[in-house]
Amino acid sequence: MEIIGSQRRPVHIDVVPTLPLYRSAPPLEVRLEDFELYAMDRLRVLKGIADGLSRGKKSEEMKNLADHLWKANMRHPDASEVVNKDIISHFVLRLVYCRTEDLRKWFLSMETNLFRYRLLFKGPETQRALMVEFNLPYRAASNAELESVKEGLKQVAQSFGQPLAADAIFYKVPFEEVPELVAGRRVFIHKGYAYIAMNQVVSLVATQFRSHLSKALILTNRKWTSTIREQEKDRLTPIVEALCSSYLGPDYSQPREFAEISIKDIDQIAKSSFPLCMRHLFEKLREDHHLKHGGRMQLGLFLKGVGLKLEDALAFWKAEFSQRVGSERFDKEYAYSIRHNYGREGKRTDYTPYSCQKIITSAPGVGDHHGCPYRHFSEENLKAALGKMGISNRAVEDVMDKVRNRHYQLACTLTFEAVHGISCDAGINHPNQYFSDSQKVLQSKVHACALCFVPRLQEAYTLKCA
Amino acid sequence: MTKEEIENGTADMEIDQRELMNGDRSELNAVPDGFNANYLKVYYGKLFPHADIFKWMSYGNDGKHPGCDESYFGRREFSFTLDNDIYLRFQSFNSASQLENSIKEKCPFKIDIGPVYSVDPAKRHAYAQSGNNVFTPVEKELVFDIDMTDYDDVRYCCSGADVCLKCWTLMTIAIKVIDPALRDDFGFNHILWVYSGRRGVHCWVCDPKARRLTNEQRSSIAEYFRVYKGNENSQKKVSLTSSALHPFLLRSYKVLEEFFEGNLLSNQSLFSTEERYEKILEMIPDESITSELRGKWQDNKKSSISKENINVDRWKHVKKILKSGKQKAPGLGKCVEEIVFSFSYPRLDMEVSKHMNHLLKAPFCIHPKTGRVCVPIDPNRCEEFDPTAVPTLSKLLEEINMGGLGTDDDAEWDRTSLGKSIRFFRSSFLQPLLKSCKEEIENSYNAKLQHSKTSLTW
Numbered sequence: 001m002e003i004i005g006s007q008r009r010p011v012h013i014d015v016v017p018t019l020p021l022y023r024s025a026p027p028l029e030v031r032l033e034d035f036e037l038y039a040m041d042r043l044r045v046l047k048g049i050a051d052g053l054s055r056g057k058k059s060e061e062m063k064n065l066a067d068h069l070w071k072a073n074m075r076h077p078d079a080s081e082v083v084n085k086d087i088i089s090h091f092v093l094r095l096v097y098c099r100t101e102d103l104r105k106w107f108l109s110m111e112t113n114l115f116r117y118r119l120l121f122k123g124p125e126t127q128r129a130l131m132v133e134f135n136l137p138y139r140a141a142s143n144a145e146l147e148s149v150k151e152g153l154k155q156v157a158q159s160f161g162q163p164l165a166a167d168a169i170f171y172k173v174p175f176e177e178v179p180e181l182v183a184g185r186r187v188f189i190h191k192g193y194a195y196i197a198m199n200q201v202v203s204l205v206a207t208q209f210r211s212h213l214s215k216a217l218i219l220t221n222r223k224w225t226s227t228i229r230e231q232e233k234d235r236l237t238p239i240v241e242a243l244c245s246s247y248l249g250p251d252y253s254q255p256r257e258f259a260e261i262s263i264k265d266i267d268q269i270a271k272s273s274f275p276l277c278m279r280h281l282f283e284k285l286r287e288d289h290h291l292k293h294g295g296r297m298q299l300g301l302f303l304k305g306v307g308l309k310l311e312d313a314l315a316f317w318k319a320e321f322s323q324r325v326g327s328e329r330f331d332k333e334y335a336y337s338i339r340h341n342y343g344r345e346g347k348r349t350d351y352t353p354y355s356c357q358k359i360i361t362s363a364p365g366v367g368d369h370h371g372c373p374y375r376h377f378s379e380e381n382l383k384a385a386l387g388k389m390g391i392s393n394r395a396v397e398d399v400m401d402k403v404r405n406r407h408y409q410l411a412c413t414l415t416f417e418a419v420h421g422i423s424c425d426a427g428i429n430h431p432n433q434y435f436s437d438s439q440k441v442l443q444s445k446v447h448a449c450a451l452c453f454v455p456r457l458q459e460a461y462t463l464k465c466a
Numbered sequence: 467m468t469k470e471e472i473e474n475g476t477a478d479m480e481i482d483q484r485e486l487m488n489g490d491r492s493e494l495n496a497v498p499d500g501f502n503a504n505y506l507k508v509y510y511g512k513l514f515p516h517a518d519i520f521k522w523m524s525y526g527n528d529g530k531h532p533g534c535d536e537s538y539f540g541r542r543e544f545s546f547t548l549d550n551d552i553y554l555r556f557q558s559f560n561s562a563s564q565l566e567n568s569i570k571e572k573c574p575f576k577i578d579i580g581p582v583y584s585v586d587p588a589k590r591h592a593y594a595q596s597g598n599n600v601f602t603p604v605e606k607e608l609v610f611d612i613d614m615t616d617y618d619d620v621r622y623c624c625s626g627a628d629v630c631l632k633c634w635t636l637m638t639i640a641i642k643v644i645d646p647a648l649r650d651d652f653g654f655n656h657i658l659w660v661y662s663g664r665r666g667v668h669c670w671v672c673d674p675k676a677r678r679l680t681n682e683q684r685s686s687i688a689e690y691f692r693v694y695k696g697n698e699n700s701q702k703k704v705s706l707t708s709s710a711l712h713p714f715l716l717r718s719y720k721v722l723e724e725f726f727e728g729n730l731l732s733n734q735s736l737f738s739t740e741e742r743y744e745k746i747l748e749m750i751p752d753e754s755i756t757s758e759l760r761g762k763w764q765d766n767k768k769s770s771i772s773k774e775n776i777n778v779d780r781w782k783h784v785k786k787i788l789k790s791g792k793q794k795a796p797g798l799g800k801c802v803e804e805i806v807f808s809f810s811y812p813r814l815d816m817e818v819s820k821h822m823n824h825l826l827k828a829p830f831c832i833h834p835k836t837g838r839v840c841v842p843i844d845p846n847r848c849e850e851f852d853p854t855a856v857p858t859l860s861k862l863l864e865e866i867n868m869g870g871l872g873t874d875d876d877a878e879w880d881r882t883s884l885g886k887s888i889r890f891f892r893s894s895f896l897q898p899l900l901k902s903c904k905e906e907i908e909n910s911y912n913a914k915l916q917h918s919k920t921s922l923t924w
Contacts, residue, residue, distance in 0.1 A: 151713075158710035175652060176679060179686030185712040189690075192653025192675070293817075332551060363695065366616050366813070 018126045019118055020083065021133060021209065022090050022216075030088050036239050039096065041073040042089035043243065046110040053113070054357040054429075056375070056406035059120075066117035095228070095236075096243045098221040102352065108214055116206040127201045134208040141172040141195060152188040153195060160186075170195045171204075178204055261307050263316045273438035275412060275431045276373045276385060277359060278302050284369045289324035294362065294370040296334075298354055300341050305353035305432040310342045355430045356409050374399075374408040391418045497860040497867070501837045503549055505859050506573050512878045513862060514830055515888050516569065520562035522896055523579070525672075526903030533911025541604075543580030543587045545825050546572055555580075555825075556587040575834055578825035581606035582677075603822040608654075608676040608684060610691075611818040611826065612640045614665035620809045622734050622742065627835070629665040629853055632733040637667050638848050639725050640812035643718045644669065644691060645845040651714060652687065656899045658891075659843040661856060663833025667843065668826060672899055674906060681822055688819040690714070693811050704807045706800040719803060722810045727781065730809060737763075737780035746784070749805050752798055755787055829891070832859050841887040844894065857883035 030038075048069040052062055074089075076082045090111070097107035119127060131138065146153070157164040175194045180203050181187040187194040196204060229237050261269055270282045281299040285291050291299065296317075303313060317338055321330045339345045356372065364371040373382055379400065386396045395418035402411035412428045420441045428434050497505075510516075520539070521528070527538040544557040544565075554572075559565040569577065581603035585593055593600040614633060618625050623632040641659055648654045648671060656672040679687075693715070694703050711719065730736065737743045743763060747756045763780060788801050818824055831840050837858040843851050865882040879885055 155710060155713040155716060159712050161709040176675070176683045176686075179682050183686035183689035185690055185714065188713060189651040190653075191650065365695065365816070366619075 018122060018129060019115070020087050020090070021130075022087065022213070025091050026087055028084055028088060032235070034085075034088070035092055035236070036243070038085050038089035039092040039243055041085075042093055044073045045069040046093075046107070046114065049110050049113050049117075050106070050357065054360060054409060056360070056408060062113070063117045063120050066114055067121055070114075070118065092240075093243075094217060094220050095224060096240050098217045098224055104214075104217045104221070108210060108217060111213060112206055112210040115209050116202060119202050119205060127198075127205065130205045131201060134205060136173075136177075136204065136208065138171045138173045138177075138196075138204075141170045145172065146170060146195075149188060149190050149195060152190065156186070156188045157197075169198055171198075171201065172196075173204065178207065180207065263308070263312050263319075266308075266316065272442060273435050275428070275434040276389070276415060277371070278431055278435075279389070280373055280385065281369050285320050289320045292368050292370075294364060294368050296337070297341070298359060298362075298370040300338060301351055301353040302431050302435075304342060304351075306435050310339065310344065313338055313342070353430070353432050356412070356428060359431070360408055372408050372412075374403050374411040375406075379403075386415065389415070389419060391415065497863040499837060499858065499860045501575075501832065501834050501859055503573050505863060506575070506832070507570075508863055508866065509832065509859060510570050510573060512866060513882065513884055514569065515879070515891070516566035517562055518888065518891060518896060519828065519830070520565055521900060522672075525674075525677075526900055526907050531904070531907055531911065533907045533914075537586070538582065540586050541584070542582045543825070544828075545578040545580060546574035547576040547578070548572060548574055556590065558587045577828040577831050579607075579828050580825045581822050605677040606822045606824075608671035608679055608687065609818060609824070609826050610644065610669040610671075610688075611662070611815045612637060612666050612668075612812055613662070613815060616813040616815070620734070622736075627665060631852060631854065634851075634853055635725060635729050635733065636810065636812075637853075638851070639721060639810050641667065641669075641843065641845050641848040642721050643812050644814075646717070647691070647714055651690075656895065656902065657845070658829065658895050659845050659848070660829045661838070661841050661843055661851070661853060662827065663831065663838050663840045664836050665853075668829075668840075670826075670829075674903075679822075681820055684822070685816075685820040688814060688816050691812065691814055692816065693807055694813050704804045704811070706804055706807070709799075711800075711803070718811065719806065722806050726806045726810050727778075731777040731781055734809075735777055736809070737777045740764075743780065746805060749808065750784075750788070750798070750801055755798075759783060759787065830887075839884065839887070841884075842891050842895065844890060857887075 045066070049062070049066055052065045057065065074082070074085060076085050093107065093111075097103040119130070153168075153170065154164045172193050173196050175182050175187075175189050175192055178187065178194050178196060178200075181194060181196065181200055182189065187196055187200065189195075232240075266282075267286075270279055274282060278299055281291060281295050284295070285299065300313065300317070303316075308316070314335060317334065318327060318330050321334055325333070336345060341351050343351070359370070360372045360375050362371050364376055373385060377385065382403065383396055383400065386399060391399070395414065399411045399414045399418075402408075402414060409428050412434065413424050416424050416428060416434060416438070420438060422441060424437060426433075428437075523542055524539045527534045527536065529536055540558055540560040542558060543555070544559070546554045546557055546569075548554065554574075557568065559568060582605040583590070584600060584602050584604050587601075590601040614621070614624075614629055614636065615626065617633070617636050621633040621636065624630050645657065645659070648657055648669075654671050654673045654676055656676075658670040658672065660668045660670065662668055693706075695705070706715070710716075735742065736746065740763075747759060750756050750759075759780075762783060784805070785802055788798060818826065827840065829840050829842060832838065833840065837860060838853075838856045839859070839862070841856055862882050862884055866878060869878065869881055879888055
């Protein structure tokens with residue numbers, strides 16, 4: 001792809017695929033302005049998809065949302081340029097999102113989702129054509145083969161509440177090629193082969209797409225670090241770097257000054273400023289003097305993001321755990337991983353605190369207390385927990401209403417608003433955001449109090465002013 | 467002394483010696499229960515099947531065929547936990563004797579098996595510099611770990627680290643559900659089930675395809691097997707859709723129902739007290755039904771139903787009401803099945819299965835807390851397995867003592883209780899596995915030869 005100045009020499013691609021596969025950067029020329037604008041439009045689509053997923057929308061809704069986002073953002077006045085915009089924007093974003101593992105993971109996930117939803121909108125012809133494109137040598141199962149597994153196929157169809165069509169086509173595919181279908185028990189598997197219905201072909205193709213893109217991103221990263229970044233340092237590099245940070249928001253890996261806390265304040269602060277997920281973990285830790293791995297990660301990284309220093313973190317966890325397992329065992333078995341989280345051990349990655357999206361999609365099991373209470377708690381338990389936070393019955397009802405509609409982050413936002421008595425327009429996307437917003441509110445109230453000498457919140461007096 | 471007395475005295479002595487040789491053997495040879503470095507030294511010296519583990523881990527790459535990968539065994543990670551909790555990772559060996567000598571010398575309290583890496587783990591630092599993840603796992607058995615403590619909320623006979631024949635049924639069920647699925651659904655053949663030494667079982671799937679699965683693929687298999695979700699904060703932990711079940715679940719349900727009704731109901735006395743039956747009533751999302759049942763049972767307390775029948779009877783009531791068809795509330799359709807699944811369906815440790823670089827305890831290790839050997843379990847006869855009868859380290863040492871003089875050093879294990887396990891390991895797992903590995907090595911070697919022949923002709 002060649003980036004040129006203000007001159008424009010459009011190049012038409014001869015063969016227009018029904019859905020671009022982004023196999024290789026095509027020989028197109030792009031204006032510098034379009035470089036940035038196209039990418040931002042596409043980023044709006046990807047961000048919208050991320051948002052929809054974090055609200056727990058199901059496949060059908062997501063499909064429509066993706067279509068809507070695409071139509072709204074990816075148009076072009078010149079019809080022949082629509083495909084070019086698609087391709088160019090993808091490749092620009094590859095540059096932006098190839099640079100760290102977290103960025104790659106996010107981009108890979110959203111692009112694959114986007115691809116899948118777009119593919120679902122196309123018909124079986126396109127889907128079959130893409131199977132060929134991806135060199136998926138899967139043949140349709142013969143009638144004889146189908147006879148032998150008919151009972152199982154029928155049962156699987158019934159488990160979706162659909163009858164098995166008499167002439168249904170199935171593809172016989174090694175099970176490891178379709179992990180999503182296997183994981184969801186959405187296919188019949190026999191002797192290592194999965195029998196895939198036509199409409200599940202999309203999943204197949206999407207998995208291939210993802211795997212190709214994953215490898216491509218690693219290659220792009222190598223090229224970026226070795227040549228492109230330096231070569232383009234006056235032209236593209238600043239654009240690429242700006243594109244990324246303007247959309248993902250702060251990741252709370254570097255806690256800001258005013259948010260530093262010490263362990264003697266922590267109980268008070270947990271009550272006033274922790275979001276429910278962290279409050280629950282914190283309370284369970286105080287109660288049981290223990291948390292399982294998932295909980296230690298979720299709470300531990302949150303505390304790091306909030307400003308708890310490593311030494312204080314070690315003292316804090318040790319004070320709790322030693323009441324259950326003894327201080328020797330703590331030093332032997334748990335201290336290492338706390339240091340690991342702070343980037344002082346092993347491969348020295350400084351781990352970032354989990355965002356709401358990550359927490360919502362986690363799967364707490366037996367003995368776990370992590371995850372998102374709005375998603376993972378039963379109604380009863382959630383109402384009780386909210387009540388303990390001092391929220392009025394009316395507000396609890398509003399929150400439960402959001403939960404029932406699977407808008408977990410909106411539920412948390414409403415909780416924030418109820419606890420702090422002000423509105424939160426941005427919405428909660430990250431537990432550390434909840435915390436820093438909460439601290440901002442409480443401390444501004446302290447300032448206001450100091451000015452007019454009237455205590456608004458009892459808690460405000462026990463907080464340190466920044 | 468008189469002549470008679472002397473004679474009698476000698477007779478006594480003769481009798482004593484005979485007694486020593488026959489009846490009081492136990493006193494002479496008795497080895498007190500325990501687990502320590504001295505015992506382990508003898509175990510690793512005479513009983514632990516070093517050569518078998520080596521053969522297994524080589525997967526046919528013993529250098530005898532030109533197609534063998536001579537670096538294969540050396541790229542496998544082992545880890546040793548020594549006395550004093552010293553933990554040694556990234557141990558690797560280039561031959562059977564190196565493995566054996568290291569184990570005998572270090573006397574590890576626990577041996578774990580990790581993945582086969584792209585390069586010898588001992589050289590990993592040399593490759594870390596390039597930052598391109600050149601040091602990475604390339605093969606690892608697909609493994610499962612089922613631990614009794616994950617079932618603490620549904621077993622009343624024991625809790626925590628304890629295990630008895632009653633709750634062991636849950637492990638039997640797990641094997642009877644997972645093993646057929648691994649073979650029939652996923653097409654795997656080389657599967658080893660092992661007692662974990664205290665309160666659970668491990669499963670090693672060793673087919674070449676299984677060893678090469680990615681983390682994502684392992685994860686999908688673990689998810690395929692997962693039914694139980696949630697914890698004390700959520701309410702319903704098993705949630706089956708109201709329409710029909712997937713064939714795997716249907717097939718499993720037959721096993722579950724058989725054991726639930728024929729064994730767990732009574733052995734765990736699931737309905738015998740109010741606290742216990744309330745737990746089951748909690749899973750029924752219909753107030754009218756639960757209050758009807760509650761009413762019935764609170765009355766029955768006064769009647770003369772013998773304790774044995776109470777669980778079976780009450781379960782019959784539950785089934786009758788739930789299947790009666792008069793329920794209009796949604797979520798009742800599969801309620802009976804959900805209850806049965808909750809109490810009996812296998813609960814896997816997902817993290818163990820999902821990651822290629824997970825280290826799992828090697829078979830034939832000894833569990834430090836119980837002294838029991840991690841012996842293989844025959845999945846076809848798993849109902850007969852008794853964890854309380856598994857040979858312990860001290861028992862084995864006693865048996866060695868009884869072997870006496872003039873015995874052949876080579877196969878001392880064969881004269882102990884361990885013999886049966888090692889023979890089973892070889893005949894039902896190792897030999898078929900090695901045969902199939904050899905075939906694979908030959909076939910791929912021949913295919914390469916063929917390919918180079920055809921390309922030469924061009």
